[in-house]
Amino acid sequence: MKLIVQIPCFNEEATLKQTIQEIPRVIKGIDSVEVLVIDDGSSDRTLEVARQAGADHIICHTRNKGLAATFTTGLMESLRLEADIIVNTDGDNQYPGNKIPELIQPIIEGSADITVGDRETRKLQHFSKTKRILQKLGSWGVRKLSGVEVADAVSGFRALSKDAAININIVSKFSYTIEMLIQAGEKKLAIQSVVTGSKKTDRSSRLFKSVPQFLFLSGVTAVRVYTMYRPLRVFSKLGLFFILVGIVPIGRFLFLYLNGDGDGHIQSIIIGSILIVIGCFVVIAGVLADLIGFNRKLLEQILILERKRSLTMDFKEKYHDKKNEENDD
Known part of the structure; x- marks a missing residue:
């Protein structure tokens, strides 16, 4: 060894x-x-x-x-x-x-x-x-x-x-x-x-x-590195954060509207909708990154196999060279 x-x-x-x-x-x-x-x-x-x-x-x-x-x-x-x-x-x-x-x-x-x-x-x-x-x-x-x-x-x-x-x-x-x-x-x-x-x-x-x-x-x-290996988990949590934050102003508007005070608070709907849309796009980005991650894992497996093949070839070449030297002697 x-x-x-x-x-x-x-x-x-x-x-x-x-x-x-x-x-x-x-x-x-x-x-x-x-x-x-x-x-x-x-x-x-x-x-x-x-x-x-x-x-x-x-x-x-x-x-x-x-x-x-x-x-x-x-x-x-x-x-x-x-x-x-x-x-x-x-x-x-x-x-x-x-x-x-x-x-x-x-x-x-x-x-x-x-x-x-x-x-x-x-x-x-x-x-x-x-x-x-x-x-x-x-x-x-x-x-x-x-x-x-x-x-x-x-x-x-x-x-x-x-x-x-x-x-x-x-x-x-x-x-x-x-x-x-x-x-x-x-x-x-x-x-x-x-x-x-x-x-x-x-x-x-x-x-x-x-x-x-x-x-x-x-x-x-x-x-x-963590995001590279677990993109869906990272982007899903980030997207969920935006969605939950976006629900807050929309909930505020609905509360005010049901109590007869909805006028002048339309900006809550706009801000909340924007945040929820951003959150959805972030989650979609996580799904795409996860799919790309599968491709990266396949490439890594190919790289590992190539390393093993290269090491095996180097060993065989050295073994044959040593045998040839022994035969020459």
Whole structure:
């Protein structure tokens, strides 16, 4: 069984060496451990440090594409390298490498498809009280949207089985953490939280400039992905809201009319009718979006089958090349 630890990097020359060196190379139940560094267009010595630190594989983006794209590049390359389990960690060394064996154990045992490292942010002294509260609320919101029980929804320290990696298709540009969980919940993948803790990092996040920006981008991502997978539920509730609001002024007019005071309140009928029509159109839009969603699911199934076919072809080519080399000897 092969484990590949992928490290998305952007200007991580100061911490990458330690991150790689702390990754255990011998793990019970794993035949080989390899390190894959994905350099997302770094302008510093990240690439050189990765080579010197002993990374087994390195991929470079010609320009910075963002964390979500870099994560996806790592997944696809890890699958091409025949990984059975893929661990994602950060290049800033905030996640403890010695916890990787515990992180992947549920996948080895077959009780989970994806595991997510729980930093236990409520215990981290280097996290402000506000940040701990926001993390707790954010994880609660993601649990409600995804239907999966995960203690630390935005933790980047996570492991995936080969089948889970094949089934995940990240389309967000901001980050992969929330979208992966919503997708995994929709696709009925088994997810477990594993307590791993976290280390203090000296630099600020390069993913966002401020906490409000992070909250806004994370919220937009969560709503967009949830709507993509469950459009009928979202649009139906929104449409029903408009319809119920529209009933209020119409009801007001009818009440006044039955009591002999209907004159001069025709605007209530107009406003209520407009709101009800808007609500009906929103519901119709939800039905159409749901039909489009079925088409998207079919395309996803085709994509997954193509990935499996491609991986099978790569394996056969390598097997035949190895046989030819043995025959030549």
